[in-house]
Amino acid sequence: MPMDGVVGEVERFEKALAQTRRQISEVQRKVVERMGAKEGDIFEAHLLMLEDRMLVDEVIRLVREQKVNAEYAFHSVAERYHAALSGVDDEYLRERAADMHDLIGRVLDNLLEVKNEFDLHHITEPCILISHDLSPSTTAQLNTKLVLGFATDIGGQTSHTAIMARSLGIPAVVGLKTVSEELDSGDYALVDGYNGTVIINPTDQTLFEYGQLAKIKASLEEKLREIKTQPAVTLDGKIIVLSANIEDQNDVEAVVAHGAEGVGLFRTEFLFINRESLPTEEEQYKVYRDVAAALKPHPVIIRTVDLGGDKFASHLQLAKEMNPFLGWRAIRFCLAQPEMFRAQIRAILRASTAGKVKMMYPMISGLDELKQANALVEKCKTELRSENVSFNEEMKIGAMIEIPSAALIADALAKHVKFFSIGTNDLIQYTLAADRTNERVSHLYEPTHPAIIRLIKTTVDAAHRNSIWAGVCGEIAGDPVLAALLVGMGVDELSAAPTVVAQVKYIIRRLKLSEAQSLAEFALQSESASEIYARCQDLARASAPSLFESKKNG
Numbered sequence: 001m002p003m004d005g006v007v008g009e010v011e012r013f014e015k016a017l018a019q020t021r022r023q024i025s026e027v028q029r030k031v032v033e034r035m036g037a038k039e040g041d042i043f044e045a046h047l048l049m050l051e052d053r054m055l056v057d058e059v060i061r062l063v064r065e066q067k068v069n070a071e072y073a074f075h076s077v078a079e080r081y082h083a084a085l086s087g088v089d090d091e092y093l094r095e096r097a098a099d100m101h102d103l104i105g106r107v108l109d110n111l112l113e114v115k116n117e118f119d120l121h122h123i124t125e126p127c128i129l130i131s132h133d134l135s136p137s138t139t140a141q142l143n144t145k146l147v148l149g150f151a152t153d154i155g156g157q158t159s160h161t162a163i164m165a166r167s168l169g170i171p172a173v174v175g176l177k178t179v180s181e182e183l184d185s186g187d188y189a190l191v192d193g194y195n196g197t198v199i200i201n202p203t204d205q206t207l208f209e210y211g212q213l214a215k216i217k218a219s220l221e222e223k224l225r226e227i228k229t230q231p232a233v234t235l236d237g238k239i240i241v242l243s244a245n246i247e248d249q250n251d252v253e254a255v256v257a258h259g260a261e262g263v264g265l266f267r268t269e270f271l272f273i274n275r276e277s278l279p280t281e282e283e284q285y286k287v288y289r290d291v292a293a294a295l296k297p298h299p300v301i302i303r304t305v306d307l308g309g310d311k312f313a314s315h316l317q318l319a320k321e322m323n324p325f326l327g328w329r330a331i332r333f334c335l336a337q338p339e340m341f342r343a344q345i346r347a348i349l350r351a352s353t354a355g356k357v358k359m360m361y362p363m364i365s366g367l368d369e370l371k372q373a374n375a376l377v378e379k380c381k382t383e384l385r386s387e388n389v390s391f392n393e394e395m396k397i398g399a400m401i402e403i404p405s406a407a408l409i410a411d412a413l414a415k416h417v418k419f420f421s422i423g424t425n426d427l428i429q430y431t432l433a434a435d436r437t438n439e440r441v442s443h444l445y446e447p448t449h450p451a452i453i454r455l456i457k458t459t460v461d462a463a464h465r466n467s468i469w470a471g472v473c474g475e476i477a478g479d480p481v482l483a484a485l486l487v488g489m490g491v492d493e494l495s496a497a498p499t500v501v502a503q504v505k506y507i508i509r510r511l512k513l514s515e516a517q518s519l520a521e522f523a524l525q526s527e528s529a530s531e532i533y534a535r536c537q538d539l540a541r542a543s544a545p546s547l548f549e550s551k552k553n554g
């Protein structure tokens with residue numbers, strides 16, 4: 001290794017140490033905040049080890065003398081320390097050995113620039129991304145100017161990766177099982193997000209056919225633009241509130257551009273991931289306030305944070321769970337982290353004066369959880385009043401209905417909220433025991449399964465009996481094929497990715513409520529998911545044929 005190589009390695013090592021120090025201090029700060037100073041002291045030992053001059057000097061000497069890279073030098077020296085500590089017959093020192101082990105991993109990760117995810121910042125020219133998997137947090141960071149489409153081996157259509165792609169407007173196909181093995185860098189590929197296929201090295205004929213489809217699509221876009229400012233009303237006068245799902249403050253532009261009437265679901269968790277620390281109350285307040293003000297007088301329904309499942313904040317360093325979707329997720333996580341939850345609730349309450357803000361809780365499974373969350377909101381309101389901070393006393397709070405138990409006790413829940421928003425993405429996975437991110441069981445993940453239809457109907461009826469409204473904000477709300485079924489069951493609001501809002505509006509404006517109700521009646525007595533889906537398709541295609549012309553199978 002030449003001399004400048006040695007200097008570079010030493011610099012890399014020192015940078016990785018500094019980065020590790022920052023990360024540990026950050027974890028320590030959070031632990032102190034949530035659990036107290038004593039627990040935070042645990043990290044002092046980590047920090048001291050990082051500052052151990054003997055260890056650091058030995059690593060640097062090894063790099064200089066043996067011309068090895070920083071990873072090798074650090075690993076060999078640190079492992080020697082680790083082995084020495086583990087071998088001592090003293091509990092305290094053995095614990096320090098465990099700390100050391102953790103520390104070695106962190107420093108090496110920083111040296112190797114292993115985040116929890118791979119880094120896609122090196123992409124500099126337009127491309128299609130083919131990968132075994134992409135996490136929602138990586139997808140959220142994709143440069144949409146350069147990543148023209150992506151395809152993955154694993155994942156389901158309602159995984160947050162797919163949802164994120166829809167919201168970014170990136171053509172994507174997930175769950176293709178072996179696509180990453182079939183393509184090499186530099187191959188040409190055509191990603192057809194409408195039909196869920198990837199064509200490798202397409203022929204001229206195929207490219208021509210897709211060129212024709214693109215023209216059909218452009219003429220449809222024109223028709224959709226014409227109804228942008230029109231309401232979502234059926235031919236016989238039933239008005240449906242049509243709102244958009246957003247993940248980010250920047251999505252507000254798309255909400256307006258696609259003619260949605262506000263936001264039916266603001267997934268706030270994307271404020272919490274891809275960063276080194278939790279967002280503060282002030283930071284959250286500014287985001288919520290700006291979104292509410294930009295969309296005023298339309299409502300913005302802010303969902304309290306739904307971390308866990310397939311969305312993790314890397315800085316929270318949560319232990320891996322066997323069943324993350326059944327585990328410490330959403331409201332469960334928030335109720336266990338009252339300080340974090342309190343900051344978000346206060347931020348939302350404060351933002352409620354900037355526009356028409358509403359708030360909803362994800363993953364309510366029972367009445368106690370709902371009451372607990374409401375009690376925390378009341379506490380925050382009392383605090384704000386005593387601080388003379390203004391908020392809207394009438395801000396409406398709703399519950400997501402996305403767990404079968406919640407749908408079945410919707411009557412009881414309805415007495416404690418002002419609206420329901422049915423999260424079918426989760427409701428389907430939990431009812432049918434089919435992981436929404438697992439392509440191996442995607443054939444079981446059926447939105448028109450009779451059990452799902454009945455749970456939606458139970459929820460909507462319970463809402464109406466208790467004089468509150470019920471919307472749907474899962475991905476099925478954005479599927480024009482299923483719009484009539486939901487409208488026919490009495491759903492009051494549909495909330496979908498901004499990019500599909502116009503299509504849903506287009507079909508609603510071509511439906512008769514009476515036809516939609518007959519379809520719903522049929523679905524409620526049917527025993528077959530495919531039979532229900534086929535009926536939905538027949539009605540959708542007869543009502544709005546132009547929406548389906550870009551589908552390969554008509």
Ligand code: PEP
Nearest residue numbers: 402423424425426473474
């Ligand atoms: C749902 O579960 O349907 C929903 C809208 O929430 P998320 O997709 O974020 O889990």
Ligand code: MG
Nearest residue numbers: 402423425426
């Ligand atoms: Mg959900």
